[in-house]
Amino acid sequence: MTESRSLIEPRTLKGFRDHLPAQALARENILDIARGVYRSYGFVPIDTPALEYLEILTGKGSDETDKQLYRFQDHGGRDVGLRFDLTVPFARFCAQHIGVLGTPFKRYHMAAVWRGENTQRGRYREFMQCDFDTIGTTSPVADLEMVLVVHDLLAAIGIEAFTIRINDRRVLSGILHECGVADRSTDVLRSLDKLGKVTPAGVAAELEAHGVSADVRTKLLGMAQLAGDPATVLAALDGLVGSSETGRTGVAALRSLLDGVQQAGVPEGRVVIDPSIARGLDYYTGIVLESFLDELPTLGSICSGGRYDNLAGLYTKQALPGVGASLGIDRLLAGLEELGRLPAKETAAELFMVHFDTAHLADYLKIAAALRGAGIPVEFYPEAKRVGQQLKVAAKKGFPAALVIGSDEFAAGTAQLKHMHSQQSVTIDWHGDVHVLVDAIHSQLQAIKAGQ
Amino acid sequence: MTESRSLIEPRTLKGFRDHLPAQALARENILDIARGVYRSYGFVPIDTPALEYLEILTGKGSDETDKQLYRFQDHGGRDVGLRFDLTVPFARFCAQHIGVLGTPFKRYHMAAVWRGENTQRGRYREFMQCDFDTIGTTSPVADLEMVLVVHDLLAAIGIEAFTIRINDRRVLSGILHECGVADRSTDVLRSLDKLGKVTPAGVAAELEAHGVSADVRTKLLGMAQLAGDPATVLAALDGLVGSSETGRTGVAALRSLLDGVQQAGVPEGRVVIDPSIARGLDYYTGIVLESFLDELPTLGSICSGGRYDNLAGLYTKQALPGVGASLGIDRLLAGLEELGRLPAKETAAELFMVHFDTAHLADYLKIAAALRGAGIPVEFYPEAKRVGQQLKVAAKKGFPAALVIGSDEFAAGTAQLKHMHSQQSVTIDWHGDVHVLVDAIHSQLQAIKAGQ
Numbered sequence: 027m028t029e030s031r032s033l034i035e036p037r038t039l040k041g042f043r044d045h046l047p048a049q050a051l052a053r054e055n056i057l058d059i060a061r062g063v064y065r066s067y068g069f070v071p072i073d074t075p076a077l078e079y080l081e082i083l084t085g086k087g088s089d090e091t092d093k094q095l096y097r098f099q100d101h102g103g104r105d106v107g108l109r110f111d112l113t114v115p116f117a118r119f120c121a122q123h124i125g126v127l128g129t130p131f132k133r134y135h136m137a138a139v140w141r142g143e144n145t146q147r148g149r150y151r152e153f154m155q156c157d158f159d160t161i162g163t164t165s166p167v168a169d170l171e172m173v174l175v176v177h178d179l180l181a182a183i184g185i186e187a188f189t190i191r192i193n194d195r196r197v198l199s200g201i202l203h204e205c206g207v208a209d210r211s212t213d214v215l216r217s218l219d220k221l222g223k224v225t226p227a228g229v230a231a232e233l234e235a236h237g238v239s240a241d242v243r244t245k246l247l248g249m250a251q252l253a254g255d256p257a258t259v260l261a262a263l264d265g266l267v268g269s270s271e272t273g274r275t276g277v278a279a280l281r282s283l284l285d286g287v288q289q290a291g292v293p294e295g296r297v298v299i300d301p302s303i304a305r306g307l308d309y310y311t312g313i314v315l316e317s318f319l320d321e322l323p324t325l326g327s328i329c330s331g332g333r334y335d336n337l338a339g340l341y342t343k344q345a346l347p348g349v350g351a352s353l354g355i356d357r358l359l360a361g362l363e364e365l366g367r368l369p370a371k372e373t374a375a376e377l378f379m380v381h382f383d384t385a386h387l388a389d390y391l392k393i394a395a396a397l398r399g400a401g402i403p404v405e406f407y408p409e410a411k412r413v414g415q416q417l418k419v420a421a422k423k424g425f426p427a428a429l430v431i432g433s434d435e436f437a438a439g440t441a442q443l444k445h446m447h448s449q450q451s452v453t454i455d456w457h458g459d460v461h462v463l464v465d466a467i468h469s470q471l472q473a474i475k476a477g478q
Numbered sequence: 479m480t481e482s483r484s485l486i487e488p489r490t491l492k493g494f495r496d497h498l499p500a501q502a503l504a505r506e507n508i509l510d511i512a513r514g515v516y517r518s519y520g521f522v523p524i525d526t527p528a529l530e531y532l533e534i535l536t537g538k539g540s541d542e543t544d545k546q547l548y549r550f551q552d553h554g555g556r557d558v559g560l561r562f563d564l565t566v567p568f569a570r571f572c573a574q575h576i577g578v579l580g581t582p583f584k585r586y587h588m589a590a591v592w593r594g595e596n597t598q599r600g601r602y603r604e605f606m607q608c609d610f611d612t613i614g615t616t617s618p619v620a621d622l623e624m625v626l627v628v629h630d631l632l633a634a635i636g637i638e639a640f641t642i643r644i645n646d647r648r649v650l651s652g653i654l655h656e657c658g659v660a661d662r663s664t665d666v667l668r669s670l671d672k673l674g675k676v677t678p679a680g681v682a683a684e685l686e687a688h689g690v691s692a693d694v695r696t697k698l699l700g701m702a703q704l705a706g707d708p709a710t711v712l713a714a715l716d717g718l719v720g721s722s723e724t725g726r727t728g729v730a731a732l733r734s735l736l737d738g739v740q741q742a743g744v745p746e747g748r749v750v751i752d753p754s755i756a757r758g759l760d761y762y763t764g765i766v767l768e769s770f771l772d773e774l775p776t777l778g779s780i781c782s783g784g785r786y787d788n789l790a791g792l793y794t795k796q797a798l799p800g801v802g803a804s805l806g807i808d809r810l811l812a813g814l815e816e817l818g819r820l821p822a823k824e825t826a827a828e829l830f831m832v833h834f835d836t837a838h839l840a841d842y843l844k845i846a847a848a849l850r851g852a853g854i855p856v857e858f859y860p861e862a863k864r865v866g867q868q869l870k871v872a873a874k875k876g877f878p879a880a881l882v883i884g885s886d887e888f889a890a891g892t893a894q895l896k897h898m899h900s901q902q903s904v905t906i907d908w909h910g911d912v913h914v915l916v917d918a919i920h921s922q923l924q925a926i927k928a929g930q
Contacts, residue, residue, distance in 0.1 A: 036793040042527035050523040065826040068857025071502040075494035098550030101594045121488035165860035289840040306488035341488040388741040405520025409616035440840040
């Protein structure tokens with residue numbers, strides 16, 4: 027750099043953003059929890075390139091996705107694009123590798139995707155998806171596991187009040203068939219999907235415009251608003267599907283799914299039937315699922331998915347049925363932030379060690395190494411600034427505790443452990459024995475955690 | 479999809495690749511270890527967008543990087559590019575946010591970068607970097623921590639034989655100055671850097687071509703080949719830097735760095751002085767570091783870094799000195815694979831539960847939930863296929879153990895736990911009490927781990 031050169035303005039592209047430490051830590055922690063839950067059911071990670079041949083990406087895209095695609099020609103003149111979801115790359119991946127991997131195949135994939143969409147309403151052009159799917163089996167156990175994974179995931183994240191709403195596309199098909207409107211199913215389902223945003227009367231008017239008769243309108247609106255005790259909802263659905271074979275299969279599937287959820291020990295009320303849920307009209311064919319924070323229902327679904335008949339039909343003749351869901355981690359983080367449930371911590375270390383006197387550097391290094399050896403992450407301030415200034419940094423970053431050992435303390439074989447929240451200090455007598463010091467700090471940190 | 483439509487060939491772009499589960503698991507495990515080590519020193523995560531304004535990326539680029547840049551115009555007609563490293567985005571990030579974050583600032587960043595380079599020699603156009611840096615301090619403690627982090631990281635990954643080679647750019651400057659070739663330092667350092675690939679005689683010939691006299695050539699070649707006991711190397715460097723102030727500062731820095739490394743308990747021989755290391759000629763100004771697998775020195779450095787004077791001079795007038803290093807995770811994985819040190823596991827779960835009889839689904843679900851509740855990840859096969867076929871899957875994926883409970887076992891309150899490696903089965907009497915079963919499985923899995 028020459029001195030005369032003018033500065034380049036540091037900025038990010040519209041719709042893109044940096045993640046500062048507090049935000050990045052919160053996201054990393056949730057990804058870590060998701061990884062643990064996915065793995066606990068036998069799902070394994072895969073990764074695919076951010077860039078794909080354009081034809082792979084556009085093969086299945088709607089006009090909407092095509093418009094949003096980041097596409098260009100690479101150095102070799104190839105038409106390429108940045109993935110806009112993880113499903114299309116997974117379909118391509120399965121078409122290529124499923125022979126080696128074998129079925130059933132259970133994978134998770136946590137990665138960024140890009141869409142050049144309008145940036146209103148907190149939408150970003152780069153965001154992360156956390157998908158998990160079971161491919162190559164039609165076993166209802168896979169459907170059940172999807173629900174259990176979503177449950178365990180939201181519970182492990184520490185959300186106390188959430189509801190998983192399930193439905194089965196076959197129930198909807200059966201009812202539409204029984205009502206004689208199967209030929210207008212897309213229009214009808216789109217209208218019903220507006221319930222909540224549009225009044226029942228408004229939805230009824232839309233249905234009328236689609237030529238749906240008055241008694242069928244009443245039936246459909248009644249169905250879409252069914253809620254409460256699962257046994258009652260199932261009984262009502264039994265009546266609505268009538269003699270439709272598809273519909274009855276769907277109701278039976280929902281019934282045994284709820285049984286399984288209960289047998290696996292999921293608390294009552296966490297999983298409910300919501301006959302208004304349709305999702306991805308062209309894609310899902312069996313169970314569909316959405317999940318909501320009870321305290322923030324307007325946030326929308328934070329984890330959604332379902333069963334589909336054929337994942338990779340564009341790329342292979344091998345039929346690959348599957349079931350899976352996706353955690354909307356950015357939406358979830360936004361929700362947790364809105365609810366004040368995100369820790370404001372800017373550190374992942376538990377202890378801040380004040381750099382009191384560089385003459386004792388060797389001692390500080392020994393203590394830090396012993397703490398890390400005992401599994402206690404510690405940040406050692408690199409400069410011997412004023413203690414007050416260092417403690418201010420520790421407080422700002424959200425450290426639970428700070429360790430202060432000055433020349434006097436070293437001489438006396440003591441240390442001050444400051445609880446940052448209460449601002450109380452505890453004196454530790456360690457007589458120059460690092461193990462004693464580490465044990466005492468360990469106990470103090472446990473006590474702080476327990477007290478929180 | 480219409481039936482008549484022809485299939486799209488499933489393939490990845492040249493220079494790009496999928497990560498299958500075994501590979502993805504190995505990478506995830508190393509990233510997890512890196513995260514733990516970085517955090518244990520107080521480093522915190524950040525993230526930046528994959529796409530940046532082109533001017534941000536090209537501001538500092540060489541012709542070489544410019545040519546390799548993936549660049550295009552986005553929907554808004556902006557010139558944009560995919561990041562080719564994590565340093566340039568970090569510089570831009572610091573110029574924007576350092577006022578809020580404060581210094582010293584310690585961050586790690588683990589993310590993909592893209593370079594359209596030639597794909598020979600196992601190089602990929604998409605690869606991952608794992609950087610950590612301490613910004614805004616010139617304290618030697620930050621330099622020391624860089625070395626300690628690299629050490630702890632390689633040790634935590636489980637590499638037994640590795641060497642961290644350090645040098646200080648000021649030592650090189652001082653010696654070149656003393657030798658009267660400071661005006662040709664770039665040429666001279668480039669020639670010396672070829673040692674190992676080119677014979678000493680060949681390097682000497684190059685130096686002669688740069689007008690370096692015979693006795694200086696001898697001196698420089700002697701310096702670059704210094705090795706062995708650190709005290710001896712330091713004494714030799716003391717002599718070589720002569721009266722150069724810069725050189726003496728560099729030697730003193732290396733000396734106290736080695737002291738600190740020892741005080742922090744790093745085993746002898748893990749960190750050595752290698753005066754031939756120069757690295758990033760225009761960038762680094764103090765300590766420089768490279769690390770090698772002893773069993774595979776030709777692999778090149780798997781973790782490299784150093785100290786620099788000013789990170790973000792292109793974007794801000796604020797001087798931001800720093801020190802940091804980057805783990806070459808893809809190179810490391812290639813090395814571990816070559817050495818046969820990568821586990822061939824295609825699962826992260828510890829237990830495979832055979833699906834013997836769907837009539838017992840409720841029992842399997844209860845057992846699986848109890849195992850997961852006790853922290854034991856378990857894959858439950860979704861279909862009641864033949865037991866032999868299921869066990870084959872468990873063996874192929876590398877599960878350490880499989881749990882077989884058929885109708886007879888449920889009736890008798892027993893279970894078979896099969897050790898997949900030894901093919902021995904252990905009978906567990908659990909009398910229908912899931913807690914007893916979980917405890918017994920836990921002990922068995924511990925025993926298998928201990929026996930490996």
